[in-house]
Amino acid sequence: MKRLLFSLLTLILISPSAFAWNDKGHMVCSRLAWKQLSAEERTKITKILQNHPHYKEYLAANRPDNIPEDEWAFMRASTWADWVRNGPPERKAYNRGEWHYINIPYIPPGEDIKAPGAGEQNVVKQIGLSKKIVLSGGDRVEQAVHLTWLFHLITDMHQPLHCCTRFSKEFPEGDRGGNLSKVKLQSGGLIQLHSFWDGLLGRDVNNAGINSGVLDLEKQLEVNGGKIRDELDRHKTVEEWAQESFQQAVKCVYLSGDLKVVYAKTEFRDGEVKILDDEKKIEIPIAPKYYAQQAGDCARYQATKAGLRLSIVLKEIAAAN
Numbered sequence: 001m002k003r004l005l006f007s008l009l010t011l012i013l014i015s016p017s018a019f020a021w022n023d024k025g026h027m028v029c030s031r032l033a034w035k036q037l038s039a040e041e042r043t044k045i046t047k048i049l050q051n052h053p054h055y056k057e058y059l060a061a062n063r064p065d066n067i068p069e070d071e072w073a074f075m076r077a078s079t080w081a082d083w084v085r086n087g088p089p090e091r092k093a094y095n096r097g098e099w100h101y102i103n104i105p106y107i108p109p110g111e112d113i114k115a116p117g118a119g120e121q122n123v124v125k126q127i128g129l130s131k132k133i134v135l136s137g138g139d140r141v142e143q144a145v146h147l148t149w150l151f152h153l154i155t156d157m158h159q160p161l162h163c164c165t166r167f168s169k170e171f172p173e174g175d176r177g178g179n180l181s182k183v184k185l186q187s188g189g190l191i192q193l194h195s196f197w198d199g200l201l202g203r204d205v206n207n208a209g210i211n212s213g214v215l216d217l218e219k220q221l222e223v224n225g226g227k228i229r230d231e232l233d234r235h236k237t238v239e240e241w242a243q244e245s246f247q248q249a250v251k252c253v254y255l256s257g258d259l260k261v262v263y264a265k266t267e268f269r270d271g272e273v274k275i276l277d278d279e280k281k282i283e284i285p286i287a288p289k290y291y292a293q294q295a296g297d298c299a300r301y302q303a304t305k306a307g308l309r310l311s312i313v314l315k316e317i318a319a320a321n
Contacts, residue, residue, distance in 0.1 A: 021159055025201035025303060026078035028213035029155040032307030033314060034074055035214070041318035045147070046070040048134070048321065049077055052144035054091075058083055059148075066207050075210070081152035094145070099126040099153060101162040101177055104246045108168060108257030115167040115174065123157045127238045131313065135320050150313060158306035160298070161194050163242045164249030170263060178253065181261035186289045190266065190275075193253060200299035220304040228305055232312075241309065245302065252298035260285035 021029070034042065050073075052059055058080060059073040084094040102122035105115030118124075130146040130153070137143075156162050165174035166181065175181045178193030185191060201213055221228065235244060250256055262284060265276040275282065 021155060021201055021303070022198050022203060023079045023082070024203050024205050024209060024213060025159075025198070025299075026082075026152065026155050027075040027205060027210050028201055028217065029158075029303050029307040029310060030075045030078040030151060031071075031210055031214050032217050032304070033311035034071060036308065036311035037314060037318070041315055042070065042074070044318040044321045045314055046074065048140070048144050048147050048317070049073055050144075051140040052077075052080075052148060053141060054080065054083075055144075064207055077148045078151040078155055080148045081156075096121070096126075099123060099149070100156050102157070102242055103165040103174060103177070104163055104242065105174070106164050106166050106246070106250055106254065108166065108254065110257075111168045113167050113169065113172060115165075123153050123162065124238050124242050127153050127157070131317075134317055137320070147317070151310065154310045154313060155303070155306040157238075157242055158245055158302040158309075159197060160245045160249035160253050160302065161197050163245035164253070166254055166261075175261070175263075180263050182264045182266065182284060183259065183261045184284050184286045185292055186286065190284060192266075193261065197253065197295065197299065200296050201303055216300050217304040217307060220300050224301060224304075228301070228308070231305065232308060241305075244305075248298055248302060252294060255288070255291075259287060259291070 037045070049055060049059060055073065059076045060069050061076075063069055063072040081096075081100070084091050085097070086092065098119060098121040100123060102118045102124050103116075104118060107113060107115060127150065130149045133146040134143050134150060161177040165177050167174050171180060176194075178197065179195075181193040183191060183193065201216075202209060204210075231244065235241060253259070254261075262282055264282045264284060267276060275284070
């Protein structure tokens with residue numbers, strides 16, 4: 001049984017997805033935002049979402065019996081941008097992969113390498129553009145689509161690896177936000193950094209799981225509320241939010257350059273993660289024993305800010321409608 005559970009956990013951690021927080025992570029941030037809104041504000045946001053072309057097909061679909069439709073659609077709005085990555089062409093037409101991140105380069109100490117700047121299409125620019133569209137009072141369908149983008153992107157960019165890419169001799173073109181970086185945990189589990197960080201808020205999207213996740217974020221407010229509120233007061237622009245996430249990536253993900261990582265091709269086979277034959281001679285470094293716990297603390301701290309900042313933006317939108 002232990003071997004099976006370990007294998008399942010490793011499969012989750014090694015997943016090659018380039019998403020930020022998984023569905024639970026996004027929905028937990030959204031429910032925290034929901035709890036910050038008044039009943040009138042919730043109604044106004046829900047009214048916009050009801051014009052979404054995928055409202056019935058996705059936002060309101062598969063609703064648990066114990067969650068009201070408006071609250072469920074509110075939370076699902078934050079995961080729609082990942083849902084459109086796959087499926088039939090008419091759904092994938094909404095996908096915009098480059099909107100989910102910004103590649104702020106991190107060059108560890110001692111590395112002599114030049115890194116390119118961030119791309120023209122990125123999460124920082126798109127949040128501003130989507131917010132402008134939602135506040136424009138124009139086409140209702142377009143407003144609803146860009147509102148779901150705001151739900152997703154505001155929470156996306158608080159996952160540190162969506163605002164940072166490590167450049168080094170081993171990764172001269174960057175590690176793609178940790179997608180190419182491999183390391184082992186003290187338990188022996190092989191992880192891909194990006195997927196590992198995506199899953200730090202958990203995976204169960206039932207009501208109990210989401211409530212538990214929100215309680216974890218509210219505990220962050222109890223313990224670190226002063227620091228969090230200070231950051232919210234001092235850093236009000238999207239550019240500043242990205243710099244916050246970048247600094248967290250440097251400190252908590254890459255341990256200011258001390259986390260040793262490698263590039264190695266892997267696959268999940270026979271119930272375990274396997275390094276492919278032509279990569280077997282590569283020695284996979286082991287992360288410090290505190291790494292996983294510190295990463296979880298950082299993820300919850302970032303997610304708390306994401307939920308609160310999402311609520312601030314939604315309050316502004318509600319006030320304009």
